[in-house]
Amino acid sequence: NAGVTQTPKFQVLKTGQSMTLQCAQDMNHEYMSWYRQDPGMGLRLIHYSVGAGITDQGEVPNGYNVSRSTTEDFPLRLLSAAPSQTSVYFCASSQTGAEYNEQFFGPGTRLTVL
Amino acid sequence: KNQVEQSPQSLIILEGKNCTLQCNYTVSPFSNLRWYKQDTGRGPVSLTIMTFSENTKSNGRYTATLDADTKQSSLHITASQLSDSASYICVAPQGGSYIPTFGRGTSLIVHP
Numbered sequence: 519n520a521g522v523t524q525t526p527k528f529q530v531l532k533t534g535q536s537m538t539l540q541c542a543q544d545m546n547h548e549y550m551s552w553y554r555q556d557p558g559m560g561l562r563l564i565h566y567s568v569g570a571g572i573t574d575q576g577e578v579p580n581g582y583n584v585s586r587s588t589t590e591d592f593p594l595r596l597l598s599a600a601p602s603q604t605s606v607y608f609c610a611s612s613q614t615g616a617e618y619n620e621q622f623f624g625p626g627t628r629l630t631v632l
Numbered sequence: 633k634n635q636v637e638q639s640p641q642s643l644i645i646l647e648g649k650n651c652t653l654q655c656n657y658t659v660s661p662f663s664n665l666r667w668y669k670q671d672t673g674r675g676p677v678s679l680t681i682m683t684f685s686e687n688t689k690s691n692g693r694y695t696a697t698l699d700a701d702t703k704q705s706s707l708h709i710t711a712s713q714l715s716d717s718a719s720y721i722c723v724a725p726q727g728g729s730y731i732p733t734f735g736r737g738t739s740l741i742v743h744p
């Protein structure tokens with residue numbers, strides 16, 4: 519099992535550019551989520567999905583889009599990158615969305631927006 | 633507002649020493665509290681979960697405690713090793729919610 523994989527590991531964008539962060543899991547997990555981690559702050563939920571075809575907003579969804587066409591994949595799209603989106607992005611998955619389930623995190627994508 | 637506060641923000645100890653990290657939460661309704669370890673440049677990995685009815689749980693050299701009355705949890709690390717150098721994050725999801733509340737983490741550095 520590869521677990522949760524993310525690509526790319528590093529990315530530099532210019533303001534206004536768009537891009538997609540890829541996330542995949544091979545554990546047949548129903549629940550997948552995207553977080554951003556900024557210095558001095560806790561992980562904050564951007565979007566989440568409780569199953570294929572179902573997505574919802576987290577705490578900080580503005581400027582990001584997601585879709586979940588398959589159980590395995592959960593890409594995060596930045597529509598028009600802004601310097602405030604400079605951060606480390608983590609994708610996570612768990613068996614279900616129940617609050618007691620352990621979340622398995624990917625290795626992260628470090629994004630810099632100039 | 634649901635909050636999870638961790639202390640200290642950072643901690644430096646010598647290899648072989650013990651240490652205790654603190655987590656205070658005001659999440660309601662309370663469901664459980666989980667501790668994650670995050671090595672530099674990696675994603676968090678779960679260490680242990682504490683539910684409402686549990687007071688103490690051990691995972692090797694890691695021992696977590698929970699006091700539901702005072703809404704406090706601690707993570708005690710015994711006989712620290714260099715590999716314990718990491719950020720330790722406390723998470724308390726709100727019962728029935730898909731949005732967990734993460735603490736800011738405690739950065740632990742273990743010196744030889």
